[in-house]
Amino acid sequence: MKFLKATLMFLGVLFIASTLIFSVQQGHLSSVPAKADSPDLNTDKSVAEEYRITAIEIPQDLNFAGESVPQNDPEIMERIDREFLVNTYWQSNAVLLMKRANKFFPVIEPILAKNGIPDDFKYLAVAESGLQNVVSPAGAAGFWQIMKATGKEYGLEVNANVDERYHLALSTQVACDYLKKNKERYGSWTLAAATYNAGAGAINKYMGIQQATNYYDLLLGDETGRYVFRIMAIKEILSHPEKYGFELGKKDLYETVPTFTVSINEPVEDFATFAKNYEINYKILKRHNPWLREPHLNNASGKKYTIEIPNKGYYTTAR
Numbered sequence: 001m002k003f004l005k006a007t008l009m010f011l012g013v014l015f016i017a018s019t020l021i022f023s024v025q026q027g028h029l030s031s032v033p034a035k036a037d038s039p040d041l042n043t044d045k046s047v048a049e050e051y052r053i054t055a056i057e058i059p060q061d062l063n064f065a066g067e068s069v070p071q072n073d074p075e076i077m078e079r080i081d082r083e084f085l086v087n088t089y090w091q092s093n094a095v096l097l098m099k100r101a102n103k104f105f106p107v108i109e110p111i112l113a114k115n116g117i118p119d120d121f122k123y124l125a126v127a128e129s130g131l132q133n134v135v136s137p138a139g140a141a142g143f144w145q146i147m148k149a150t151g152k153e154y155g156l157e158v159n160a161n162v163d164e165r166y167h168l169a170l171s172t173q174v175a176c177d178y179l180k181k182n183k184e185r186y187g188s189w190t191l192a193a194a195t196y197n198a199g200a201g202a203i204n205k206y207m208g209i210q211q212a213t214n215y216y217d218l219l220l221g222d223e224t225g226r227y228v229f230r231i232m233a234i235k236e237i238l239s240h241p242e243k244y245g246f247e248l249g250k251k252d253l254y255e256t257v258p259t260f261t262v263s264i265n266e267p268v269e270d271f272a273t274f275a276k277n278y279e280i281n282y283k284i285l286k287r288h289n290p291w292l293r294e295p296h297l298n299n300a301s302g303k304k305y306t307i308e309i310p311n312k313g314y315y316t317t318a319r
Helices: 001-025 037-052 074-089 090-116 119-129 148-153 168-186 187-198 200-210 223-237 272-278 282-288
Strands: 257-265 305-310
Touching: 074 090, 074 223, 090 119, 090 168, 090 223, 119 168, 119 187, 119 223, 148 168, 168 187, 168 200, 187 200, 187 223, 272 282, 282 305
Parallel strands: none
Antiparallel strands: 257 305
């Protein structure tokens, strides 16, 4: 008898629970609204209305360093469209590039201008490294992704103690020298940019096999074939961010830290102690001088180096 009562009670509870679950699923209980005007559904609808994924309208006057793009060629336009889509809809990366550009372009721009290099080439540095001191799988380093041998060829010091490929001003000058040389060799800034990516040997090989002397007429490897179009897309998006849906104010951008320079022509035994002399710490010193690769400076030759120090009081928490 007790067993029968327990069984009936269990079945009763099971029936009630099943009824409740069915009611919830059908939206009959007031605690789980299922009406079309529920707040959650309205929010989802609002987001969908505000955020639209659309094709990108390509400007009709595209050029690279003043050299026109053959926009009447449908294959060229497909390649351009790809770069505009990829770089517009990779929003987090685009926002970071805009923030960094405000910090580093003021260093790069005057060096390009002094050397007669078109301003568009600052976007080459963006395409190469994202304006970061990164190292490629092939060993290219710094904002301008300079190979060790190339850096030495153009006068940079490159070793375990000092690597000037990470010195923004000096590496920008090397990039200018390299680009000028290849502009003179090929007669166009577009091919000079392609050579920066692939190397003169590869470009010469492609031109010889294909009997073509124009970047847009050459069938190149995937990376070099995309290279100039990617730079153009980055240039357009960073130059007109609002046009592509980006809204950043001045306060959102990274700023250049004001600095002064200190010249040294002797070894430095300990950069941590050196930094404290200027009321900063080791981390801040290396942040502003990433070309100093070790905690000390050998300088057996007595070479003169210029070290950047942030203005006094800028880093108020440094000790």
